[in-house]
Each structure stands twice: as C-alpha cells, then as structure tokens.
Amino acid sequence: METSDVQADLKHVLYSREQIQQRIAELAADIDKDYEGRELLIVGVLKGAVMVMADLARALHSHVKMDWMAVSSYGSGTQSSGVVRILKDLETDLMGKHVLIVEDIIDSGLTLSWLKTNLLSRGPATVEICTLLRKPAAAKVDLDVKYVGFDIPNEFVVGYGLDFAEKYRNLDFVGTLAPHVYE
Numbered sequence: 001m002e003t004s005d006v007q008a009d010l011k012h013v014l015y016s017r018e019q020i021q022q023r024i025a026e027l028a029a030d031i032d033k034d035y036e037g038r039e040l041l042i043v044g045v046l047k048g049a050v051m052v053m054a055d056l057a058r059a060l061h062s063h064v065k066m067d068w069m070a071v072s073s074y075g076s077g078t079q080s081s082g083v084v085r086i087l088k089d090l091e092t093d094l095m096g097k098h099v100l101i102v103e104d105i106i107d108s109g110l111t112l113s114w115l116k117t118n119l120l121s122r123g124p125a126t127v128e129i130c131t132l133l134r135k136p137a138a139a140k141v142d143l144d145v146k147y148v149g150f151d152i153p154n155e156f157v158v159g160y161g162l163d164f165a166e167k168y169r170n171l172d173f174v175g176t177l178a179p180h181v182y183e
Contacts, residue, residue, distance in 0.1 A: 003173065011176040014152060020160060021055065023149045027130060028059035030147060031100065035062065041097045046070040046088060048104035051161035052132045056102060067092045073111045084114045094122040104161045105133040109143040133157065156182060
C-alpha cells in the first residue's frame with residue numbers, strides 16, 4: 001500500500017520507508033554491540049510490532065531467538081484503556097535469558113511497564129525494550145526504554161504495523177492519521 005492509496009486519510013507522512021530502514025539498521029548495530037557474546041531472545045508484541053521485529057531481526061548480525069506475545073489495552077479506540085490482557089503468551093521459558101521486548105510504539109507506557117514487570121517475574125537475566133516510536137508527551141509512567149527509533153508528537157499515527165481499527169498496518173511508512181478518520 002502506498003501513500004497515494006490513503007492520501008485522504010492522512011495529515012502527513014512522518015517517516016518514509018527509507019528513514020525507518022536506516023534507523024532500524026542503527027538500532028540493530030547498537031543491539032549487536034550491547035549483546036555481543038550473549039544469546040538474545042527478541043520478543044515481539046503482536047500485532048503492531050510485526051514489521052519492526054521482522055526488519056530488526058534481519059538487520060542484526062548475530063543469532064537471535066524470537067517469540068511473540070499479544071497483549072491488549074486498546075480495544076478499537078485511540079487511547080489505552082489501562083487494563084492489560086494477555087491474548088497470546090510466550091512459548092519460551094525466560095529463566096536466565098537476555099530478553100529484548102520489541103514494540104512498534106509507546107504512548108502512555110502503561111502497557112509496556114506492565115509487560116516488563118510481568119516478564120521480569122519469569123526469571124530472565126535481563127529485560128530491555130526497543131521501540132520504533134515513542135510519544136514522550138503521552139507518557140504516564142517513567143519507563144526505561146533502551147532503544148528508541150524516533151520520538152514523535154502526541155498524534156495518532158498509522159503505518160508500518162500501526163493500525164486504526166485493524167487498517168493501515170501494511171503501509172510501508174508512518175503517517176499521522178487525519179482526525180476525520182477516527183473522530
């Protein structure tokens with residue numbers, strides 16, 4: 001899907017496919033350096049992190065194991081409900097492992113804070129977070145995020161895995177959704 005396919009639904013494009021790929025390559029280089037000599041388990045948060053996780057895994061130069069979790073705190077709205085539900089849990093035992101949670105976006109930080117605490121309770125050696133996008137102005141909790149692609153304004157964004165009502169995930173860029181679409 002291209003910009004022209006959804007132009008009427010967007011205010012503007014924030015990051016192009018090329019900008020995203022460049023930033024993911026930079027994050028991968030940092031991760032490779034930080035985890036050199038250690039086995040890393042990357043945990044993608046479904047569904048939004050699919051694109052980020054796939055591209056990050058391909059950009060890494062070291063072997064990694066992958067697993068997926070699905071958690072929900074949104075429903076079909078545009079703001080977190082604050083109640084987190086596990087829809088799909090990990091298949092991997094985390095005991096003693098180095099875990100990197102891979103996320104598409106961090107808004108309030110409530111879901112990721114809950115998820116990190118949940119994963120830490122399972123006995124891993126470390127748990128860190130990597131996100132493509134972060135909205136500092138929307139933060140409701142202090143959350144240590146080791147790898148951040150881009151800090152963005154507190155606007156509703158779609159594309160590159162991010163959706164509104166399950167639409168727009170397959171855009172190869174990140175754009176700001178026009179208010180007339182979700183109001």
